[in-house]
Amino acid sequence: MSTGNNDFSHLKEEIISSERVFDGKVIKVDHSKVGLPDGGSADREIVYHKGAVALVAVEGEEMFFVRQYRVATDDFLLEIPAGKIEVGEAPDETAVKELKEEIGGVSEKLRKIYGFYVSPGFSNEYVHLYEAENMVIDEQSLDEDEFLDIVKIKLSDLTTRLEDGAFQDAKTVIAVQYVIAKFNL
């Protein structure tokens, strides 16, 4: 049970040793041994990632999505616009850039609504979710190794599409739930 205060030291693990088993461009993977609160030890496999931004983009009565192939899942997923944070980039800058690249969106103000780890059991990837306020649509300008279709869905269809399982990734489910609540759909 909760101790009712903010001292969680009885839950803490300490890294005893770490081996960097993969040093990629997108992820770094460590195989680590940790000391447990009871004095025992355990293995941990940890994926380090620079984080990402994702965007709630609504224009008029429609919400913007992108359809893209994901080799990791071998599927064509319907996701909200998103992108990895590059080295030296602030999340706010990535958000402006990705909105323009993926759907041609230009927003008067990008407001951060949530931030969350996507899989804290093994990864530190953190997603900053923004809402694009007063967005207008200009031209898409994709990266050279990026292939995606823009898909617009009517706000009035979002609840049904969510229940039917049209949205198959966490950030997109969160964004759609947010829009449904905001617009009382």
Place this chain on the structure above:
Amino acid sequence: MSTGNNDFSHLKEEIISSERVFDGKVIKVDHSKVGLPDGGSADREIVYHKGAVALVAVEGEEMFFVRQYRVATDDFLLEIPAGKIEVGEAPDETAVKELKEEIGGVSEKLRKIYGFYVSPGFSNEYVHLYEAENMVIDEQSLDEDEFLDIVKIKLSDLTTRLEDGAFQDAKTVIAVQYVIAKFNL
């Protein structure tokens, strides 16, 4: 723009070659080269994971969470009960087991509400989210290398806690938004 049909082959990538760079107990990591739709090629770093279950657990006027230390994020996170799917286990079985282990919950029926990839850009980890219907609380029975505190939060506090950033991981944000919508909070 969407072609308006279900042929997405113009977006498809094909794996040309793969190297297994890490073969862990929880994750396997491949460094792969893919062929792109325009004939070019690109590197992809892919993390394979067996998937997980997570649980919306409400009893009376309270929702159940667990506070645990996550070495990947170096933080004490407030998450819904969850756990990895073991080899040979069906997600439904994992859900029954994790509900009992983590919070001592026994449910008349576990109903699947959503399923989602947590980070399809690099991983195939898929989370099955269940709602525990008519749950009663018995004894917690944690795994030996698992240390967590049970935290109960009043349904009437969920909206404020969500807006204040108390929930810092994707599955938990989805679950809390679901409960807020279901109970009209």
